[in-house]
Amino acid sequence: MASSIPTTREAVIIGGNRIPFSRAGKKYVRTSNQDMFTAALEGLVARFGLQNELLGEVVGGAVLKNSRDFNLIRESVLGSSLAPATPAYDLQQACGTGLEAAIAVTNKIKLGQIESAVAGGTDTISDAPIAVGDKLRRALLQASHARGTGDRVKALLPVLGHPKWLAPETPDTGEPRTGLSMGEHQAITTAKWGITREAQDEIALKSHQNLYRAWEEGFFDDLVTPFRGLSRDDNLRGDTSAEKLATLKPVFGRGLTGEDGSPLPATMTAGNSTPLTDGASTVLFGSRDWAEERDLPVLAKFVDAETAGVDFVHGHEGLLMAPVAAVPRLLTRNGLTLEDIDFFEIHEAFAATVLTTLAAWEDEDYCRDELGLAGAFGKVDRDKLNVNGSSLAAGHPFAATGGRILATAAKLVHAKAAETGTPARALISVCAAGGLGVTALVESA
Amino acid sequence: MIAVTGAGGVGSVAGAGAPPSYAVTELAELPALGGLYARGAVGSVAKRPRADVALPPAAYRVTDVDTTGTGPRLAAYQRVVGEPASDVLSAGFLHVLAFPLATAVMVRPDFPLGLLGMVHLRNAVRVLRPVRLGDDGVEVTAWAENARAHRRGVQVDLVAEILAAGELAYRGVSTYLAKGFTLPGVGAAEPGRPGGSADDGARPRTSGAGRDSWVPPLPTARWRLGKDIGPAYGAVSGDRNPIHLSSLGAKAFGFPRAIAHGMYTAARALAEVGPARRGDAYEWTAEFFKPVLLPGSVDLAIRYASDAGADVLPGSAGGFVYDGWRTGRAVRHLAGAVAPL
Amino acid sequence: MTDSYTRFANGGLKPLVKKLGLPQPAILRRHKPGSPLTVGPVLVVSDDASAADADAVTTVLTSWDLDVRRSPELAEGERFGAVVLVLTGAEHPQDVSAAVLTVGGILRRLAGNGRVVTVSRAPAAGDAPALAAARAGVEGFVRSLGKELRGGSTANGVQLADGAAVDSVSAVATLRFFLSAKSAYVDGQLLPVGPSTFSGDIDWDRPLAGKVAVVTGAARGIGAAIARTMARDGAKVVVVDVPPAGEALSAVANSVNGVALQLDVTAEDAADKILAAAKPLGGPDILVHNAGITRDKLLANMKADRWDSVIAVNLASQLRINARLLERGVEGLRIVSLASTSGIAGNKGQTNYAYSKAGVIGHTAATAPLVAAAGGTANAVAPGFIETEMTARIPFATRSVARMLPSLAQGGEPVDIAEAICFLASDPASGVNGQTLRVCGQHLVGK
Incomplete structure (x- = not known):
């Protein structure tokens, strides 16, 4: 590998564990992020016999957090069977949280600062924080800072006059700077790239079919531990079809106008967009020595990672297009091209996200003008894309998605290498709110 | 980047100050808007449309404006329009600061057009250097000029200039339409095409073509x-025109519901470009079309001018153009530009 | 977990229960680490021809710091905790009379949760008729005595086979198991014990130390109890259950510092997955085939899926896994399979289940010589009525009757099965091979 990466030791992926993902408001109602992450962690501990083990670090996070969860991951560790002396911290990078946590811990392993780690994430819509409106919040803060009851009452008096202030604010998936939902943002990108409804539905159908097959084959038997009576991702529809997907009404991208003034078709439906989901995931990493000393399996090496941001606020780039920029940098640095990749794990925030990503890499002008490449970056072999399903079928509990993908990718390259006797590689790409992209390269070990 | 704005949009900076023929009256302090409105409302009744509009050759000036005292108001303004907290007075706030003085001109008995019912057509501003909270020697001057024909009446520019330490820091031109008035020698209002000869060059450039063929980006x-x-916005700007405050107030003037201040929408677009990308010196223009009814949803395209097809430097250096329209409909509310100078 | 009737019958109304002739289940004494082996002094009795073996037994018992007596006299208020009746030398049925009657004479002075353990020789092909009669007679004696004993006391027998010495390792281990509280729910059973190849120190507190045990069906009930008891005895445990049971399974794994393996035992590659999970830990040394299902239906109403699934899980999976492990050359493997009293005595509505469980008893006997060749053993445990989530779903009346049927007049606890399995899986028990040990409180019917 022609590489400018300084030589460090390897960080290996030993395995993963997650709880089944559940559509918001279903099985995990009244289940907190801490409950879910602890459950995922406990399953991981059980799978690898890590009871009372002092790990180097546990890192993860949640995108939607209650304020009491300021130390969510540490609290989860304390509630787990790991040694209580295992350090932990929270990290947050929107939907890139899980994969960024993996980058953080593998870098420490590579540097020799730690020997072992768990990275992961959790998110719940069903137990999401509810905030009070700004006016009530200010009144409450003023009251709490007030000296004496009189001032306190005075600060709170306006609340009595404005019962509407008591209406809670629920978090939404809107971008803070634009006020557009992630779906609307993607719909704009989808329209720009002229991605059809049929192409999106095909991605969605494949996702369900692939995930269903993987479950039936027992692929997830050692990647998922049931939770709260749920033993499979409940968004999965093994019996969906192109016909069923075609009946769904568009939910994003209505009312967009083309340059010629004609209305653009709305193509994004609930079927080709990820649903709001609850869930948690974890991945176990170690130095090779640490894994071998314990006779733990070594599935893959966490080779390298690259993050990117795009200038989406003023519409120059699509909100979810940052991985498009990150991947060429990642592969080039490692002396690789798309041809060298055996598995593409491209997070399906929306079917269209995957398609616009692929389209951009195939577009010569775009790659030259926006990515600074000599020509088109290349074509992704669709047979290598999300072969065991992705977020459209599994669901997408924001911070938990990175861990889900990483464990799947590690298992895939391990199996492929065992079968062919030659190394196998997986490319992971996760788009995130704020115009962020987190990507990683995993290779069989 | 001059290319973004029509030449002469804000007038010549070199020729700062009221026209030489104008008499400048110095006021001790900026007048209170409330009183001006009362006078304006009463005066408006007397100012019937007539065919011989002539502007008073008079300017008002306040020297040593106290900027320190405006701290809390500035903070409130920044919160309402989405400007980041800063001691720098944004163009939108400078407009608000000078607005009472411009209003004082408009409520003069010899100002021929009625304050009530005047329509804010467009606004063009240049900030040449930052004015900060606590700056001494801030001087505000305002006058009216350039009355000219519009297809629906007479349009007039209210010009405000702000000097800091003797240097021109801000020049804003607000163009208002008084419906039904005509200019001497012109006769009936000229049914000129929008963007045609009746419009001066201050019309902000936007990505779309003329109004008729406008397509939302x-x-x-x-x-x-x-x-x-x-x-x-009424509270932080002082512009408590009843059409913005309540449905009832708006209905009195023929609107179905309360409408947003045009300057609020323009100021929010300016804020969304933000100080980091517009720089210390910049131009900010806005043109107002159909009012925004409240509550309402407005879709915006705030784009790099280069991405909108302008032949300027790419990215923020080339400035921004913005369009606003009713969500899901091709009903245009505003358009404008923000460009670093 | 003691059932409500047992609590009631042992409460303030105990005299009334007795007067009414209602069943009088005792509260069984179960093993607690550190508690004494027996509840009182141990009397060793033998016929004349067995005196030397009785001496050898006495030596063993004394080495366990037990209060061993050779004569039935007791001080005022004293009660025996156990009686060991050594009949190994008896060659004629008439030889045992004095010893047996001596035992009879002290039964009223046998403490609650007491033990009567016979040590005899198993009948063998070629025995003279009188010798065969003397040896076979012990079985009838033990089974009958089990039914006579009260207060949680049990009668069981060590049957020495293939010339095993009375103080050989496995004979001693079996004797100790029957004497101990670990056999609380084992009653009226004789266990044939052959010579043991094991030589080495025995840590009676942690007999499975250093062993890697695989327990299937371990997410709950008996399987979970087996895992916990194995861990208590020092084993590293790989707990196996179907993926949907994973949440409970991981909780069991974490409670025993073990490893969870989500696996359907009927899968083709189940044995390889078990090996892959156990190998990093240095095993497997012990495999417990506990996974089992019931799909009860009268045969007249039996559908293929009900029959086939029971056979697949309860029987065929064990055959496939055993065969594969032997093929992979796993050495010294101690296999313990779960049979059932249904497989021995039969049960209405359980033709499929009983077929599978009788099949387990059959394949265990047949597998024994195969694994023995690689230094291992294969045994089975046949539970009677055990208080589990599964049996809790049996209708109350049926459940209550089922509890009263055994001599001990109550259901057993999952831990009772677990104790028997841990005993059979331990190295000192290596002389026990191909056997099915009933843990049923001496169920009324069946052998």
């Missing part, structure tokens, strides 16, 4: 504006 943002935004 792909949005970059969406504003969900509540009923409270009218009173909120």
